[in-house]
Amino acid sequence: MIEIESLTKRYAGTPVVDAVSMTVDPHTIAAIVGTSGSGKTTLLRMINRLVEPSEGVIRIDGKDTREMPAHELRRGIGYAIQGHGLFPHRTVAQNIATVPVLSGWDKARIDAKVDELLELYQLDPQAFRDRYPHELSGGQQQRVGVARALAAEPNILLMDEPFGALDPVIRAKAQDDLMTIQQRFGTTIVLVTHDMEEAIHLGDRIAVMDGGKLLQYAEPAEILANPATDFVETLIGSADRPFRYLSLSALEAVVEDGAAEGEPLPVSATRRDALAELLWSGRNALPVVDAAGAPLGRVTREALLEQAARPAA
Numbered sequence: 001m002i003e004i005e006s007l008t009k010r011y012a013g014t015p016v017v018d019a020v021s022m023t024v025d026p027h028t029i030a031a032i033v034g035t036s037g038s039g040k041t042t043l044l045r046m047i048n049r050l051v052e053p054s055e056g057v058i059r060i061d062g063k064d065t066r067e068m069p070a071h072e073l074r075r076g077i078g079y080a081i082q083g084h085g086l087f088p089h090r091t092v093a094q095n096i097a098t099v100p101v102l103s104g105w106d107k108a109r110i111d112a113k114v115d116e117l118l119e120l121y122q123l124d125p126q127a128f129r130d131r132y133p134h135e136l137s138g139g140q141q142q143r144v145g146v147a148r149a150l151a152a153e154p155n156i157l158l159m160d161e162p163f164g165a166l167d168p169v170i171r172a173k174a175q176d177d178l179m180t181i182q183q184r185f186g187t188t189i190v191l192v193t194h195d196m197e198e199a200i201h202l203g204d205r206i207a208v209m210d211g212g213k214l215l216q217y218a219e220p221a222e223i224l225a226n227p228a229t230d231f232v233e234t235l236i237g238s239a240d241r242p243f244r245y246l247s248l249s250a251l252e253a254v255v256e257d258g259a260a261e262g263e264p265l266p267v268s269a270t271r272r273d274a275l276a277e278l279l280w281s282g283r284n285a286l287p288v289v290d291a292a293g294a295p296l297g298r299v300t301r302e303a304l305l306e307q308a309a310r311p312a313a
């Protein structure tokens with residue numbers, strides 16, 4: 001658990017992070033969104049003390065982060081940034097092994113970890129282990145950057161626009177991979193992003209920053225339904241709101257008995273996926289199947305449209 005209490009950072013007397021308090025529960029993802037210069041990166045970097053707070057306290061699992069040496073603190077916290085920050089003169093394997101080496105792991109354990117992470121990121125270890133960063137595509141470098149951040153199996157992972165430079169297809173894949181990893185290792189993640197879509201997709205909770213202040217910190221559905229200020233509402237984008245709202249929920253609860261024609265949709269799809277498919281194929285109902293392909297029932301346009309309306313406050 002990360003507890004942030006009245007955290008302030010001032011530069012030349014001006015607060016760029018201003019009395020922010022928030023708690024990130026274990027095994028959850030907190031997404032920090034906000035306009036450029038709102039203090040997102042500064043807030044993130046105070047968690048691993050790359051930036052020292054001017055005031056306030058951060059506790060990790062109950063322990064004040066000021067009470068341990070900064071390098072020790074950072075060893076236990078993964079950190080991935082846009083542009084990946086790989087060491088150019090070290091191979092992919094050496095990059096990924098950075099923190100395990102510092103932590104004194106033996107060679108066999110390090111090699112196994114490097115290969116496990118490369119495989120997880122669908123980079124064939126044989127082909128990629130000994131390459132240098134300049135021999136990789138941007139997307140591959142990005143994945144190695146995240147793999148490096150995860151190598152020492154940190155309980156906490158800080159990510160600053162980690163997918164910013166990726167094309168939409170690779171980006172969606174990287175987001176899904178992150179969620180898989182998060183579920184598998186139970187990592188607590190704080191992620192800075194410009195992209196509300198990404199925050200809604202990944203965040204268990206979303207922190208909205210403006211001018212150094214935390215305007216709202218809540219679950220995505222709550223932020224969409226009840227934005228705390230006009231600024232939060234603008235950031236959500238009113239035109240996309242119903243679709244974003246639909247994208248938050250799985251189909252299961254709107255599946256009804258009955259048959260429908262055509263290609264079925266898996267129940268793991270979101271309501272937004274279902275509505276898109278219904279609209280695009282000009283149908284009024286779609287069959288829904290479970291993970292094994294067995295029929296569960298159908299979902300109708302009407303049921304989905306009802307779900308897209310703003311929930312009662």
Ligand SMILES: Nc1ncnc2c1ncn2[C@@H]1O[C@H](COP(=O)(O)OP(=O)(O)OP(=O)(O)O)[C@@H](O)[C@H]1O
Pocket residue numbers: 011016034035036037038039040041042043
């Ligand atoms: N070392 C520093 N010295 C002085 N001012 C700084 C320093 N670092 C950041 N700032 C200022 O603090 C403010 C917040 O910066 P920060 O990088 O946290 O914003 P951000 O929300 O992450 O922005 P972006 O989305 O553009 O990355 C900015 O106005 C920035 O100019």
